[in-house]
Amino acid sequence: MWLEAVITEKDLVELVRQLLPVKVHLNHETEGEEKPPERWLLLQPAKEVRLIPDQGLRVTCPAEIMWSIAGMSPTVKLDELSVLLRPQVVDKHKGPVLEFQIEVEETDFHSLPEFIDATIAKAINAALAAKKIPWDFTETLTRTVGLGKTMEPIEGLKIAVVWGKTRIGSDALTLAISFKLNFVRGD
Numbered sequence: 001m002w003l004e005a006v007i008t009e010k011d012l013v014e015l016v017r018q019l020l021p022v023k024v025h026l027n028h029e030t031e032g033e034e035k036p037p038e039r040w041l042l043l044q045p046a047k048e049v050r051l052i053p054d055q056g057l058r059v060t061c062p063a064e065i066m067w068s069i070a071g072m073s074p075t076v077k078l079d080e081l082s083v084l085l086r087p088q089v090v091d092k093h094k095g096p097v098l099e100f101q102i103e104v105e106e107t108d109f110h111s112l113p114e115f116i117d118a119t120i121a122k123a124i125n126a127a128l129a130a131k132k133i134p135w136d137f138t139e140t141l142t143r144t145v146g147l148g149k150t151m152e153p154i155e156g157l158k159i160a161v162v163w164g165k166t167r168i169g170s171d172a173l174t175l176a177i178s179f180k181l182n183f184v185r186g187d
Contacts, residue, residue, distance in 0.1 A: 002178040009171050012057055013049045020045045020061060024102065026127035037068035041104075041124060043083065053170050056086040058105070065124065082106040087173065089164040095138030096164045098175065102128045137164060137177060144184060156184040 007015075026039040044062040052058050063081035067074065082105040089096050104121045138161040146156045160180045167174040 001181060002176055005175045005177075007173045007175075009049075009051050012051065012173060013046075016046050016049045016057070016059055020059075024128070024131060026067075026124065026131070038066055039068060039127065040066045041128075042066075043081070047080070051168060051170055051173065052084065054168055056084045056168060057173070059083050059085065065120075067120075067123070078107060080106075087166045087168070087175075089166055089175075092136075092138075094136075095142070095161055098135045098137055098164065098166070100133040102131065102133070104128070137161065137175075141177065141179075153185050153187040154183050155186045158182045158184055 021042060021044050024041045024043070026041060027037060042064040043059070044064075046059050046061045048058075048060040050058045060080055060082045063078045065076045065078070067076075084103045084105050086101040086103060088099055088101070090099050104124050107121045142160050144156050144158045147154055158181070160182075162178040162180050164175060164177045167176070
């Protein structure tokens, strides 16, 4: 058995409207080490939100970047930054998880040459690669439902996630999830 959840582009635009503005911390804190330099990406309210078939959700918005280097902490404002939210189902030890990867597609620092723009975007994407947004739908949706005492010796129904996959079209993001059903018996 499998179910599909269809999230329309209109629904996604509303979700992004609720999400932004948001600050994404880019530094890696490791226990026992000194405080890492401050690095973050602030995404302001979106100017445009579009589904890109087979890729993800493109969000274009103003942004700010803080990237501390050698004791200096410059904050750079961008009139427009394009990021791509890439959903993918990843198999983990306890079952599949839906992860959203954030990737900077385009930057435009008005006063810097294009090759420096690309270098900064590459550094930000390297930091973002470790910042996936997960939803453990296996944990959320795997359940045993009690069925009472009406059908002895049946005690419940076990619902377990088997797999999941995403489909990204021009008008919707679809998450398909396969389930295995088993009755729990008391005999």
